[in-house]
Amino acid sequence: MSGNGTNGHTPAGIKLPIYMDNHATTPLDPRVLEAMLPYFTDRFGNAASRNHQFGWEAEAAVETAREQIAKLIGATAKEIIFTSGATESDNLAIKGVAEMYREKGNHIITPVTEHKAVLDTCKRLEKYGYKVTYLPVKPDGLVDLDQLKDAFTDKTILVSIMAANNEIGVLQPLEEIGKLCRQRGVLFHSDAVQALGKVPLDVNKMNIDLASLTAHKLYGPKGCGALYVRRKNPRVQISAIIDGGGHERGMRSGTLNVPGIVGFGKACEIARLDMPQENTRIAGLRNRLKDKLTTALDQTFINGTMDHRLPGNLNISFLYVEGESLLMGINDVAVSSGSACTSATLEPSYVLKSLGLGDDVAHSSIRFGIGRFNTEAEVDYVAARLIEVVSKLRELSPLYEMVKEGIDLSKIVWQTEGH
Amino acid sequence: MAYSNKVLDHYTNPRNVGTLDKSSSDVGTGLVGAPECGDVMRLQIKVNPETHVIEEAKFKTFGCGSAIASSSLATEWIQGRSVEDALKISNTDIVKELSLPPVKIHCSVLAEDAIRAAINDWKKKHPEAQTAAPAIAEAKTTA
Numbered sequence: 001m002s003g004n005g006t007n008g009h010t011p012a013g014i015k016l017p018i019y020m021d022n023h024a025t026t027p028l029d030p031r032v033l034e035a036m037l038p039y040f041t042d043r044f045g046n047a048a049s050r051n052h053q054f055g056w057e058a059e060a061a062v063e064t065a066r067e068q069i070a071k072l073i074g075a076t077a078k079e080i081i082f083t084s085g086a087t088e089s090d091n092l093a094i095k096g097v098a099e100m101y102r103e104k105g106n107h108i109i110t111p112v113t114e115h116k117a118v119l120d121t122c123k124r125l126e127k128y129g130y131k132v133t134y135l136p137v138k139p140d141g142l143v144d145l146d147q148l149k150d151a152f153t154d155k156t157i158l159v160s161i162m163a164a165n166n167e168i169g170v171l172q173p174l175e176e177i178g179k180l181c182r183q184r185g186v187l188f189h190s191d192a193v194q195a196l197g198k199v200p201l202d203v204n205k206m207n208i209d210l211a212s213l214t215a216h217k218l219y220g221p222k223g224c225g226a227l228y229v230r231r232k233n234p235r236v237q238i239s240a241i242i243d244g245g246g247h248e249r250g251m252r253s254g255t256l257n258v259p260g261i262v263g264f265g266k267a268c269e270i271a272r273l274d275m276p277q278e279n280t281r282i283a284g285l286r287n288r289l290k291d292k293l294t295t296a297l298d299q300t301f302i303n304g305t306m307d308h309r310l311p312g313n314l315n316i317s318f319l320y321v322e323g324e325s326l327l328m329g330i331n332d333v334a335v336s337s338g339s340a341c342t343s344a345t346l347e348p349s350y351v352l353k354s355l356g357l358g359d360d361v362a363h364s365s366i367r368f369g370i371g372r373f374n375t376e377a378e379v380d381y382v383a384a385r386l387i388e389v390v391s392k393l394r395e396l397s398p399l400y401e402m403v404k405e406g407i408d409l410s411k412i413v414w415q416t417e418g419h
Numbered sequence: 420m421a422y423s424n425k426v427l428d429h430y431t432n433p434r435n436v437g438t439l440d441k442s443s444s445d446v447g448t449g450l451v452g453a454p455e456c457g458d459v460m461r462l463q464i465k466v467n468p469e470t471h472v473i474e475e476a477k478f479k480t481f482g483c484g485s486a487i488a489s490s491s492l493a494t495e496w497i498q499g500r501s502v503e504d505a506l507k508i509s510n511t512d513i514v515k516e517l518s519l520p521p522v523k524i525h526c527s528v529l530a531e532d533a534i535r536a537a538i539n540d541w542k543k544k545h546p547e548a549q550t551a552a553p554a555i556a557e558a559k560t561t562a
Contacts, residue, residue, distance in 0.1 A: 322457055324483040328422070328430060340457050341483040348457070359455035396436055396487060398461035398479035399454060414453030 013377045016332040020382060022217075022312055022371030023166050023194060024336065028263070029219035029372070035266040036221065039259035047256045048247060058258045065265025072268040073192070073211060074202035075228050081248045082256055085225035086193040089212035090117040090160075092227050092252065093189045096238025097158045097210070098125050101187070105155035111135040111143050111162075111172075112354045117212075118160050118191055131155070139356050140305035141170035148180060158187045163195035163211075167338065167351040167367055168304030169313025171199060178207030187236060193217050193225075197271030198279070198310050203228060209236045215260065219372055220267030224260030227252075278372060283311035285370050285379050290314050292383035297390055299403070303338075303352055303365060312370040315352075317361045318386075320400035321393040326366060329389035333382050338365035422484055423518035429488035434495050437477040439463040447541025451532040458482030458526065460490045462533035466502060466541050471548060473497050473505055478533070485523040489513050489530035502538050502548065 010016055019027065039061060047062045049055025066077040083089045098108070110122055112134045122132045133151045138144050143161060159181050164171050174190060181188035189210040192201055197218035203211060211228040215221055229251065230236045244253030271278075294300050299319040315338075318326065323339030338349030340363060348362035366386075370379070394400040399409060422430070441448045445465050452459040458481060465475040476494035480487045492513060497505040510527035513519070519527055542548050 320481060322482050322486075325430070325487060328484045339483070359457070363454075363457040396433060396479055397481045398450065398459055399481045401438065401479060409454060414455075414459075415451060 019334045021334045022369035025216050026219045032263045032266045036259045036263040065261045068265035068269045072272045081227045081251045083225040086212045086214035087117040089225045089227040093210040094121045099239035101157040105157040107131045107155040108158045109133045109151045110160040113351045160189040163192040168315045169310035170304040171308040174206040182207045215264035221260045221263045224264045279311045289379045296387045314368040317364040318390045320397045330385045336367040338362045426488040429491040430484045433491040447537040449533045449536025458486045460533040462537045464537045485526040489526045493530040
């Protein structure tokens, strides 16, 4: 089952291993690297050095990047605050608002499918007396707007809802959510890392007040993120969580990562210019993969809605096959699984569980993240490998045999204790 | 997760995959684990009615690579052993043979459970063996 390919050799035009885990991170675009390189060597200045050429050069490069990033989300350059990445941005947005608006209220609303950078930040705030409503999601992964409406209280200061989910790729209705928040005078933060450069974002149209962004999910470098903070209608204020030299208008001290920021800017510019044709191509590849898998294999289940979804995301459960054993069989393809065995916590994916699916569906799930550098030949190879390995593992699966015999697995009393 | 070569070998070439007729009086079937826990093992044995030797063992497993390897190894080990002898196999033997890391020990426990469950099922069909088993256990405690 392991090895390099269906016939033991690699088809023409394919280099193994194949990377198809672009929600985890993306490779650096060579154009981005090219833009970054001078800022490691010749133009190494500190952007905060105000009295010499080296500093001015660095500062000018940072300001260009700020504009490139702002343009991709319909913001202005002054609204972009650089951070070390999206985890810091989420922390800064939520803790920063919580502290600044403490007088106004202490209630935060966020869905259960958020990234841990949001959920765990909210959990920490609960220890300090804040109240958090964790909104359930519908079986398709989307927030129920009526439930959101009902969750508001007169103490609500912040709603934090991601633009696109990192596991199932579903796109939340940001415009509707933003409208609800604006009507109630509640700030709206969105963790937009998966959506940035993949689908159009407009902070004004969507009434987003704060947005977490990161470079490495859109073919930029790691270790470089940003927080969009609205400057007017309304002017959003946040308390800093990192104190020091007062960089980034006091919201985030620390010497700027100039090469990273230059790369982030370039990555956003490329994404803005290429998005329409790139989206069509990537969605085409994703649909090709989905069609091949669901045509060849029975008992598959797509997790999350296909109607509002990142073009490159496919999250599919191959029922009665366990995810880790599946990954083991396709060891020349890099993808992820929601199986407990592949997670640090030994718990199956909380995102998939929140869709109301049984743990067994989560255990059987594979997340594909198709990106800029994937090709049709790679998709065909991955589909063929998947079909081969799923079929073999199903021959090994007592559950698949039982289902084929017409046995209802839910009627069986399983011994679950101790495992 | 880095796997030992033995786990990889059993995963790539699982031994004794298949299904025995569970209604046969010589066949014992053990089904352990649960789908929501991510592993289910079904282990079946065909026992010689005269000698009580396990002549054939088959398995099917839903689970991670270590679970597949543990059950594959279990079938290899119990074939040719008497049912009483097979009961002596412990999960720690499996852990050792496959060099399972601590997070995968439950896979070996499940394999041991599967052996016991299959033998118990066979014993239910063979009351004469049922009485023999406690006799051995008693002999051990008095010794």
